Amino acid sequence: MPKIILHQWEVSPFCNKVRKILKYKHLAYSVVNYNGLLAVAASRLSSAGKLPVIEYDGEKVQDSSDIAEFLEARHPQHPLYPADSKDLAQAYFWEDWADESLYWFEVYFRFRYPDALQLATSLLCKGRSKFEQVIFAPLARYTYERQLNAQGIGRIDKNRVEKKFFAHIGNFETILSQQDWLVGNHQTIADLAVAAQIDEILRTSPLKERILSYSHVKSWLERIQS
Numbered sequence: 001m002p003k004i005i006l007h008q009w010e011v012s013p014f015c016n017k018v019r020k021i022l023k024y025k026h027l028a029y030s031v032v033n034y035n036g037l038l039a040v041a042a043s044r045l046s047s048a049g050k051l052p053v054i055e056y057d058g059e060k061v062q063d064s065s066d067i068a069e070f071l072e073a074r075h076p077q078h079p080l081y082p083a084d085s086k087d088l089a090q091a092y093f094w095e096d097w098a099d100e101s102l103y104w105f106e107v108y109f110r111f112r113y114p115d116a117l118q119l120a121t122s123l124l125c126k127g128r129s130k131f132e133q134v135i136f137a138p139l140a141r142y143t144y145e146r147q148l149n150a151q152g153i154g155r156i157d158k159n160r161v162e163k164k165f166f167a168h169i170g171n172f173e174t175i176l177s178q179q180d181w182l183v184g185n186h187q188t189i190a191d192l193a194v195a196a197q198i199d200e201i202l203r204t205s206p207l208k209e210r211i212l213s214y215s216h217v218k219s220w221l222e223r224i225q226s
């Protein structure tokens with residue numbers, strides 16, 4: 001078995017996605033967490049300065065999508081990608097939509113709602129000193145506020161953002177009432193990428209109960225966990 005180390009923040013949706021991939025492929029791994037001010041060290045691990053990064057027998061790989069392809073090439077059993085070419089194209093679109101669009105709802109719901117923000121910053125500082133928490137919380141809020149505003153979603157009011165998000169959840173409900181998985185006939189990278197974002201919204205957002213009231217979405221999330 002290879003030695004795999006996942007460099008992560010427990011609450012990052014992209015790190016969650018990689019954990020889901022590793023679990024799906026039955027690959028054992030250890031984690032290194034970068035809570036609190038250790039985040040500075042995380043930024044030196046890769047050229048993009050982001051997490052997740054994995055070390056696979058000493059080789060570093062960054063970016064959850066690249067990590068998925070890297071692991072698939074070495075461990076093709078339990079395939080992440082559908083064999084059918086049209087399904088494959090759709091799986092890539094779903095993954096990209098989850099990573100580049102749904103992600104911003106996750107950031108918005110985590111950093112724009114006071115209760116969620118407090119929970120998120122305490123989770124991001126888990127195991128670190130009180131002093132670090134005091135410094136880290138405003139820094140995190142400032143960083144993500146800037147990103148939300150630059151992306152555009154940060155300039156839209158809460159009601160409108162929630163409406164757009166629940167329109168997506170409604171669309172999932174429709175799809176998942178007719179099929180078990182987002183693409184094709186088995187779990188793929190599409191399910192893992194989308195579920196990782198939704199999982200992280202559920203972890204900190206007061207919208208949790210409302211999301212889980214969509215029964216097909218709820219049972220699909222449970223299927224992925226198992």
Ligand SMILES: N[C@@H](CCC(=O)N[C@@H](CS)C(=O)NCC(=O)O)C(=O)O
Pocket residue numbers: 012013014043049050051052062063064065099
């Ligand atoms: N495309 C990357 C995105 C990773 C990403 O944005 N990670 C965030 C945490 S959720 C991060 O490292 N943010 C710190 C930063 O941007 O400096 C992937 O799929 O891995």
